[in-house]
Amino acid sequence: MKILKTRREVNNTLRNKLLNNASLGFVPTMGALHSGHLTLIKRAIDENDLSICSIFVNPTQFNNKQDLEKYPRTIEKDIELLESINCDYLFLPTVEEMYPQGEENIQFDFGNLEKVMEGKDRPGHFQGVGIIVKKLFEIIQPSRAYFGKKDYQQLLIIKSLTKQYQLSPQIVACDIIRESDGLAISSRNQRLTIEQRKQAPAIYKALQEAQKLSTTMEIEDLKNLVATKINSNPTMTLGYFQISNKENLQPINHWLSKGQQMGFIVVNMGDVRLIDNIEL
Numbered sequence: 001m002k003i004l005k006t007r008r009e010v011n012n013t014l015r016n017k018l019l020n021n022a023s024l025g026f027v028p029t030m031g032a033l034h035s036g037h038l039t040l041i042k043r044a045i046d047e048n049d050l051s052i053c054s055i056f057v058n059p060t061q062f063n064n065k066q067d068l069e070k071y072p073r074t075i076e077k078d079i080e081l082l083e084s085i086n087c088d089y090l091f092l093p094t095v096e097e098m099y100p101q102g103e104e105n106i107q108f109d110f111g112n113l114e115k116v117m118e119g120k121d122r123p124g125h126f127q128g129v130g131i132i133v134k135k136l137f138e139i140i141q142p143s144r145a146y147f148g149k150k151d152y153q154q155l156l157i158i159k160s161l162t163k164q165y166q167l168s169p170q171i172v173a174c175d176i177i178r179e180s181d182g183l184a185i186s187s188r189n190q191r192l193t194i195e196q197r198k199q200a201p202a203i204y205k206a207l208q209e210a211q212k213l214s215t216t217m218e219i220e221d222l223k224n225l226v227a228t229k230i231n232s233n234p235t236m237t238l239g240y241f242q243i244s245n246k247e248n249l250q251p252i253n254h255w256l257s258k259g260q261q262m263g264f265i266v267v268n269m270g271d272v273r274l275i276d277n278i279e280l
């Protein structure tokens, strides 16, 4: 695997390789790679002539300085993992490379998509995601970019960004990867205590129950039921459980047709914030 650290290196290396319409599959990450990331990267490898992953802990998407400082950095292990699955390129830029001094950041308009759930709870987060993903797409110019549905709101924000700025890649949405007990895979899972980790599958169980009951219960009652289930577990506090139109993420009060809405959940376990979702 070749490691590219600057825009110029990406340009010099990739533009020649991509003559003759070769396709390039891209997976942007902030490192601390786990099996969820590796599933996306393997798909990028399988579906394209060349594959590239980026690792960049993006300061502008953290609204809390401590979270940025605490973010796990495991670059040597990450490189080993990428090499083990034969990823072709790693883009590993510095903060100075991505945010040159004096450059002004764009303000994006993501409309109501940004005003709910993670956008509401983490002000500025999706602006930061938009800034970095736009830069990465412009530097790398991939044919396809792969994102997990666990961060479903991020996926819709990136689709909107790509459309608004006519950026190159087709956005490929990939299913949530789960541990065998149902917990959605996330780098945050490593921060759970043994007891919290034991209890954490209750989040997906609550979502599955909501899915089962969605045909027979009113939305408000179902939301209350999930809230009671989560909050009765002493290791958990519900951040939110929202049932929303899956196209625009606006909360709904009445059921739409089957598969048109999703349940979105955030659960705090100590200082670890876990998110998950399910189609209803």
Ligand code: PAF
Binding pocket: 028, 029, 030, 056, 058, 061, 129, 132, 133, 151, 154
């Ligand atoms: O999902 C992530 O890891 C990040 O938000 C992303 C898309 C790599 C942008 O920094």
